[in-house]
Amino acid sequence: MPSAAEKPAAPIRWIEIAVPAHPEAVEAVSEILDRVGYNGIAVDVPLEGGPHIVKAYVVYDHAARVKVRRVKEAIGRLRAFGLGPVGEVALRRIADEDWLESWKSQFTPIAIGPFFVRPSWSTASAAGIEIVLDPGMAFGTGLHPTTRQCLEAVGRLDLAGRSVLDVGTGSGILAVAAAKRGAGRVVAVDVDPLAVRAAEENARRNDVSVEVALGSAADVPGAFDVVLGNLVADVLVRIAADLRARVARGGVLVCAGIVAEKEALVVRALADAGLARRRRDQREDWVRLDLA
Amino acid sequence: MAKKVKAVVKVQIPAGKATAAPPVGTALGPHGINMGAFIKEYNDKTASMVGSVVPVVVTIFEDRSFTFVTKSPPAADLIRKEAGIEKGSPQPNKSLVGKISKAQVRKIAEMKQNDLNANTVESAMRMVEGTARSMGVEVTA
Numbered sequence A: 001m002p003s004a005a006e007k008p009a010a011p012i013r014w015i016e017i018a019v020p021a022h023p024e025a026v027e028a029v030s031e032i033l034d035r036v037g038y039n040g041i042a043v044d045v046p047l048e049g050g051p052h053i054v055k056a057y058v059v060y061d062h063a064a065r066v067k068v069r070r071v072k073e074a075i076g077r078l079r080a081f082g083l084g085p086v087g088e089v090a091l092r093r094i095a096d097e098d099w100l101e102s103w104k105s106q107f108t109p110i111a112i113g114p115f116f117v118r119p120s121w122s123t124a125s126a127a128g129i130e131i132v133l134d135p136g137m138a139f140g141t142g143l144h145p146t147t148r149q150c151l152e153a154v155g156r157l158d159l160a161g162r163s164v165l166d167v168g169t170g171s172g173i174l175a176v177a178a179a180k181r182g183a184g185r186v187v188a189v190d191v192d193p194l195a196v197r198a199a200e201e202n203a204r205r206n207d208v209s210v211e212v213a214l215g216s217a218a219d220v221p222g223a224f225d226v227v228l229g230n231l232v233a234d235v236l237v238r239i240a241a242d243l244r245a246r247v248a249r250g251g252v253l254v255c256a257g258i259v260a261e262k263e264a265l266v267v268r269a270l271a272d273a274g275l276a277r278r279r280r281d282q283r284e285d286w287v288r289l290d291l292a
Numbered sequence B: 001m002a003k004k005v006k007a008v009v010k011v012q013i014p015a016g017k018a019t020a021a022p023p024v025g026t027a028l029g030p031h032g033i034n035m036g037a038f039i040k041e042y043n044d045k046t047a048s049m050v051g052s053v054v055p056v057v058v059t060i061f062e063d064r065s066f067t068f069v070t071k072s073p074p075a076a077d078l079i080r081k082e083a084g085i086e087k088g089s090p091q092p093n094k095s096l097v098g099k100i101s102k103a104q105v106r107k108i109a110e111m112k113q114n115d116l117n118a119n120t121v122e123s124a125m126r127m128v129e130g131t132a133r134s135m136g137v138e139v140t141a
Helices: A023-034 A064-081 A097-104 A145-156 A173-180 A193-205 A233-238 A240-246 A260-272 B024-031 B035-045 B075-083 B102-112 B121-134
Strands: A013-021 A041-045 A052-059 A090-095 A110-112 A115-119 A129-133 A164-167 A186-190 A211-214 A224-230 A247-259 A277-283 A286-291 B005-014 B053-061 B066-070 B098-101 B137-140
Touching: A013 A023, A013 A064, A023 A041, A023 A052, A023 A064, A023 B075, A023 B121, A041 B024, A052 A064, A052 B024, A064 B121, A110 A145, A115 A145, A115 A173, A129 A173, A129 A193, A145 A173, A145 A224, A145 A247, A145 A277, A145 A286, A164 A173, A164 A240, A173 A186, A173 A193, A173 A224, A186 A193, A193 A211, A224 A240, A233 A240, A233 A247, A233 A260, A240 A247, A240 A260, A247 A260, A260 A277, A260 A286, B005 B024, B024 B035, B024 B053, B035 B066, B075 B098, B075 B102, B075 B121, B098 B102, B102 B121, B102 B137, B121 B137
Parallel strands: A115 A129, A164 A186, A164 A224, A186 A211, A224 A247, B098 B137
Antiparallel strands: A013 A052, A013 A090, A041 A052, A041 B005, A110 A115, A247 A286, A277 A286, B005 B053, B053 B066
């Protein structure tokens, strides 16, 4: 993994693992590639006959070689399981700049609560607390309802001098927002190394101090006045006790990314951990809960 | 007149979590579609399924417009669920991690038959069985 201290301009490189597969073997090959692929897999479906090409992408780092070897071994074994023919594993090294351009064009300046979120490549200006953001490939541009809900909460809470932990920070947007609102210590964690890198860059870009680390709520020592968890329901349920352990006496947990139909599960898990719902916000299908 | 299809790409990612990172960016970016629009649409359509993997088949036309349809969960997910396991075996030839019955294979095959382009349920069963075995899941009578 490239060091997070490297210059932001250094492009992340990937290795594409591509495996041609008979339609009968596509699901099995997909399962193998999904074990190592970043966020899933893709399959090129032939328009006229020919094999499908199953593709996965791994970050080009020290672990990549091991992942590629595992795929090659598993694909080799697959041939014994009586599915259609599977071709050779092909590798290609790629950079990520090109396809990001079209993504960037979709991300425009936006006012949310007291904040004005501006992509780093935009020169727009407006009233409000400015957050300059380059989401890279991480989640959290302010365009998604869950991010908006959390930003509004960060805009409303009294953060002056208080400690804040952002679990699953993604682009770092919430951590940066908290720091801009005068929070004392701000810690941000994410289990995705790409998110850690994006969050560090965005903190620098906004000239605020955020301690960014790889990991989750369980990996952070101590307790915080405000804990933010813009995750998904299943993860919130799974780490409910860890989140509770990070909330200081008199503190608050703001969690979002909860699909309405799973709200009850999250509320129950957090109640079991000792947190009660104080406030609720629903936007489209997404629910945000403030608990203490 | 119908628009000419340029490419068909299946993307298999966690519901509600599409980003511009691979595999979405790398699979769809080169075809010149509006990726931001795809990401938003995918995340909106799959918002209620967060926590599951939801494959979609994206049809990209010559004019760079696109449509997509959501598909049944991956065979591997259905096998894991039926076998009651969290993940497959890294060494399916040496260690088995679970078992499913022929009836369970048939159930999965029937769910997946259309998406697998299988002409018969027997053919779909063969695919499911092979996938199960490659995961270290034994198929019992």
